[in-house]
Amino acid sequence: MAVTRGHGNPNWNRDEIILALDLYNQLGGSLPGPNDARVIALSDLLRSLPYHAAAARNPTFRNPYGVAFKLQNLRSVATGKGLSNVSALDRAIWAEFGNAPEQVRELAGRIRSAITTEGMEDDESSDDEEFYEGRLLFRLHRSRERKPQLRRKLLAKRRSSGLTCDICDLTRPDLPPDLEESLFEAHHVVPLAEAEVRPTRLSDMALLCACCHRAIHRLIALEARWVGISEARTFLRRVGSHPSEVQSQSELDERLLRAEQG
Ligand SMILES: [Zn+2]
Ligand SMILES: [Zn+2]
Known part of the structure; x- marks a missing residue:
């Protein structure tokens, strides 16, 4: 078996292991070979x-031998027997989903459908922006947020109360509407892995300035878990919500000191 493991091939990532775990769950205990x-x-x-x-x-990359071997690894994790070749990620994913085959089914289905989502190739997100949803679901998340129609509807809905960033309260009503709107983006507040399968509703969307939108996704990546708007608001507003609010260097220093002190 050693020759067929594909030494030198990249480690399996989360999405790939979830797809393999889904197959493992379907097998009902039998372990098929590479044919x-x-x-x-x-x-x-x-x-x-x-x-x-x-x-x-x-x-040799993810060839049928490699897949059959991964299924053996998953059985090792599941049964606790012969764990020597099992990766830390296999264990982590088993710890997370071992008792939830329906959830694995659901996630695997979403990963499969995300593969065919349009516009994935031109996603400019970097690898470290992936969060716990895995790369494909993350991309699907981003592509949903970027639907121009949805953003237009959100802007129209929020227009009546004035366009304001839900995290930093940035607002620029002094700008011409086109320019004002260019500061804002739609952010999906429900992690895709937890959302029901249904079209995105306006109530699922937060209005964020481009800076805060970038920051919340970075925060999610750094924390490796979902971070909601109010938590991001607390976190990102500790020092000062927006540079324009900070009148002087001494005020900034004071804010930093206060933030450090908790
Ligand atoms: Zn903001
Ligand atoms: Zn977003």
Whole structure:
């Protein structure tokens, strides 16, 4: 088996392990070999994912042997027998989803459907922006937020009370409407992994200035968990919400000192 493990291939990432765990759950205890159609189908899928484009040119990358081996690893984690080859991520994902096969089914379905979502190629997010939803769901999340129609509806809804960032309260009613609107973006407040499968509602969307939007996604990535608007608001507003609010260097120093003191 050693030759077929694909030494030198990149480690399996979260999305890939969830897809394998979903297959493992469907197998009801049996462990098929590399000639099994389901194993081959998963291998084909994994090789087509936009994760490890260069490695995917290597014939051993996620080949059916590799998939069959991963299923063995998952059984090791599940049964606690023969754990020597199991990765920390396998264990972590089992700890998270071992008792929730329906959730794995759901997530795997979403990952599969995210693969075919339009506009994924031109996503400019960097790898470290992925958060616990995994890269594909993260991209789907971003692509939903960026739907121009949705943003327009959100802006129209919020227009009556004045456009304000839900995190830092930035508001620029002095600007011409086009320019004012260009400061704001729609942010989806429900993690995709937890949202029901339904079209996005306006009530799912927060209005954020581009800076805060960037910051909340970074915060989610750094924390490796979902961070809601009010938590981000507390966190990002500790020192000063916006540079324009800070009148002088001494005031900034004072705010920093206060923030440090808690
Ligand atoms: Zn803001
Ligand atoms: Zn967002």
